[in-house]
Amino acid sequence: MKYEMQTEKGGMRKMNTREDAKQLLELVEEGTSPFHVTAWVERQLLAAGFEKLSMERDWGLDNGGKYYVVYNGSSLAAFTIGKRFTFGDAFRIGAAHTDFPGLRVKPSPEILKDGYRQLNVEVYGGAILNTWLDRPLSAAGRVVLRSKDVFHPEIRYLDIKKPFLTIPNLAIHLNRDMNKGVELNKQKDMLPVLGLEGEEKQEDFFLEFLADRLHVDKREILDYELGLYNGEPGCFLGMKEEFLSAPRLDNLTSVQAIVAGLLKGGRDRGVNAAVFFDHEEIGSRTKQGAGSMFLSAVLERILLAYGRGREKFLETFGESMLLSVDVGHALHPNQADKNDPTNKDVLGKGICIKESSSQSYATDSQAVAVMQQICEAAEVPYQKFVNRSDGTSGSTLGSIASSFLPVKTVDVGVPLLAMHSSRELMGTADQESLGRALEAFYSL
Ligand code: ZN
Numbered sequence: 001m002k003y004e005m006q007t008e009k010g011g012m013r014k015m016n017t018r019e020d021a022k023q024l025l026e027l028v029e030e031g032t033s034p035f036h037v038t039a040w041v042e043r044q045l046l047a048a049g050f051e052k053l054s055m056e057r058d059w060g061l062d063n064g065g066k067y068y069v070v071y072n073g074s075s076l077a078a079f080t081i082g083k084r085f086t087f088g089d090a091f092r093i094g095a096a097h098t099d100f101p102g103l104r105v106k107p108s109p110e111i112l113k114d115g116y117r118q119l120n121v122e123v124y125g126g127a128i129l130n131t132w133l134d135r136p137l138s139a140a141g142r143v144v145l146r147s148k149d150v151f152h153p154e155i156r157y158l159d160i161k162k163p164f165l166t167i168p169n170l171a172i173h174l175n176r177d178m179n180k181g182v183e184l185n186k187q188k189d190m191l192p193v194l195g196l197e198g199e200e201k202q203e204d205f206f207l208e209f210l211a212d213r214l215h216v217d218k219r220e221i222l223d224y225e226l227g228l229y230n231g232e233p234g235c236f237l238g239m240k241e242e243f244l245s246a247p248r249l250d251n252l253t254s255v256q257a258i259v260a261g262l263l264k265g266g267r268d269r270g271v272n273a274a275v276f277f278d279h280e281e282i283g284s285r286t287k288q289g290a291g292s293m294f295l296s297a298v299l300e301r302i303l304l305a306y307g308r309g310r311e312k313f314l315e316t317f318g319e320s321m322l323l324s325v326d327v328g329h330a331l332h333p334n335q336a337d338k339n340d341p342t343n344k345d346v347l348g349k350g351i352c353i354k355e356s357s358s359q360s361y362a363t364d365s366q367a368v369a370v371m372q373q374i375c376e377a378a379e380v381p382y383q384k385f386v387n388r389s390d391g392t393s394g395s396t397l398g399s400i401a402s403s404f405l406p407v408k409t410v411d412v413g414v415p416l417l418a419m420h421s422s423r424e425l426m427g428t429a430d431q432e433s434l435g436r437a438l439e440a441f442y443s444l
Contacts, residue, residue, distance in 0.1 A: 020435040021236070021244055021428050024256045028234045028246045032140035032159050033227050034074035034098040034278045037252065039157065041076050041259055041276055042068065048263050050078060055297075059305040069298060073142060073155065074098055074278035075288035077298040078262060082269045087312045089270040090319035091299055094261060094438055095290065095401055096254035096326065097280030100247075101125030101420045103132065103190060103228040105139065110206050117195035117205055119165065121228060122186070125281030126394075129184040131421040132230075136163030137192060141226035143210060146219075153222060156214055163231040165192035192228065230422040242348055242428055249424040251280070253414045253431060254325035261438025271302060272442045280326075280397045290397035296405045320407040321370065323441055324362055324398025325434070327426075328352030328385045330415035340386050345415045348427030350381025351434050354396070354411040360387075362398030362409035371410045378440035380433050383415070394419075412437065 031037035046052075050066040053059050061067065063085050068078035075098065082089065103121040111118040123129070140159035147153045167190060172178045184190060195205070202208060204218060211218035234246025255276060262274045275298070279289035288294060300313045331344045339345070345352050353371055354361040375382045402409040414430040 018428070018432075020256065020260060020431045023260065024244070024249075024253060024431055025234045025246065027252050027256050028248055031098075031248060031252050031255070032138070032229045033142075033157075033225075035142050035157050035225075036140055036159060037098040037255060038070060038074050038076050038276060041078070041255065042070065044259050044263065045078055059301060061302060061305045071294055072278075072288045073157075075276060075294060077273060077275045077295060079271050079273040079298070079302065080262065080266065081271055081302070082267050084268045085270060087303060087306060087308045088315045090321070091271050091273055091316055091407070092267075092320070092442055093273040093275060093295070093299075093322045093405075093407075094258040094441065095275045095277065095295070095322060095324050095397060096258055097251045097278070097284075097290070097397060098255065098276045099125070099278050099281050100250060100252075101127035101281050102230075102422070103127070103137075103192075105206075105224070105226040105228070107223070108204075110204055111191065112197055112201055112203070112205075115197045116193050117197060118191045118193050119206060121190060121192065123190065124227060126420050128418075128421045129186070129190060130182065131418075131423065132190065132228075133167050133169045135166060135422055136231045137165040137167070137228045138163050138231040139165070139226050139228050141224060143214060143224040143226070144222050145214075145216060146222055158210070158213060158226070160213065161231075165194040165228060167192045232423065236428060237425075238428075244426050244428045244431070245423060247423050249414075249416060249426050250327045250419055251325075251413075253327060253416075253426065253434065257431065257434040257438050258325055260435045261442050264435075265439040265442030267443060271299075273299065275401075277397060277401075284397050284400045290401040291404065293404060295401060299405070317405075317407050320405075321367065321441075322362075322398070322402055322405065322407050322409040323371070323438070324396050324401060324409060324411045325438070326396045326398075326411065326413045327416040327419060327424075328354050328413050329419060330417050330427075332417055338388070338391070340388050343384050343386050345383045345385050346427075347415055347417065347425070348429050349415075350383055351375070351412050351430060351437055352385040352415050353382055354385045354413070356387060359399045360392070360395035361385075361411035362396070362402050363411070364408070367408035367410045370408065371412060374440050374444060375437055377444060378436050380437045380440065382412075382433075382437075385415070 145154040230247040285291040
């Protein structure tokens with residue numbers, strides 16, 4: 001499938017609609033922890049000629065420049081400055097999250113019991129627990145090592161890559177009521193097995209395993225943030241490959257689309273920014289989450305680097321705009337009454353613009369109208385999503401980020417089925433639609 005897009009010079013550009021979906025599958029494979037998602041974004045930016053900045057040093061910025069800054073390993077802000085940028089020009093910001101629900105390894109996690117080696121884990125975010133059973137699981141994240149300077153321990157990223165754990169289901173023969181629904185206890189029922197007891201019963205077998213992978217002595221390891229992830233690759237699915245089935249589509253769909261949009265789009269005036277926050281799945285209220293000063297600090301520093309102060313920064317609020325990009329709930333064919341009766345979002349029919357009067361999705365009609373006009377200008381199909389009045393279906397970082405940066409904010413994203421399952425389902429064509437919407441947002 002191909003689509004054509006009008007370029008700035010009036011020519012037509014042919015694009016393959018699968019380009020975005022294929023890059024998404026690559027990101028699913030590499031983005032196995034918030035740190036690895038951030039590292040993937042960083043690699044795309046470096047390949048496109050972006051320059052790395054540090055929060056701890058002065059920024060020398062130029063019109064036409066492309067920059068990014070990483071914060072605490074799992075959050076990142078990138079921006080491009082228009083060639084004819086002047087102070088007070090608006091910011092256009094795309095925001096998504098780098099984390100996903102799952103299981104995190106606790107400290108001292110080793111369990112030797114009844115002939116098995118198991119790990120003590122805790123649930124991170126709103127995971128659908130039963131979808132984590134019987135999967136080939138691996139682990140990724142960061143491990144922090146002893147250093148000479150006590151305030152700067154050594155940080156290593158680690159992705160074990162191969163599946164080495166699983167959480168086996170109970171046989172139906174041992175629970176004949178299983179198909180009536182099973183409540184899983186987070187402490188008792190979600191512990192993965194990763195080996196058999198064997199001859200040597202070393203108490204810290206997981207620490208030894210990590211040390212071996214990192215080629216360090218186990219005494220060097222002080223702490224870690226390691227998450228289990230579904231090690232299955234994503235795939236196209238459906239008679240005409242209308243669907244894409246993969247782990248972590250919430251919210252890697254948005255990460256891919258924002259990066260692609262930022263790299264393809266561009267404006268002569270103003271600043272285009274992309275920000276990727278950690279900790280959305282646990283409420284965003286952390287130093288590298290959307291409920292922090294990180295985004296507004298980065299944007300204010302752009303003007304400070306030009307020798308302009310807070311007043312010029314505050315002047316940008318009126319014209320600036322934030323797209324909070326995250327997945328939406330598509331209508332489930334077997335559970336159609338779970339969605340709103342008059343706004344029914346379907347896979348493959350375009351991006352969702354999410355609205356909620358409770359502001360669980362950032363909603364104001366002026367900002368939504370701007371987004372609709374952007375979609376229409378770029379010929380991007382869109383659908384409106386609202387919750388059923390007698391139900392709730394979560395929230396996004398949009399309202400939280402805009403309470404720290406009061407600019408026009410809209411919630412958009414691809415429609416999704418099985419959100420927060422360890423494997424989710426989307427419409428293949430929607431990824432390209434989202435990428436094109438972002439490109440238009442950064443270009444018009
Ligand atoms: Zn999400």
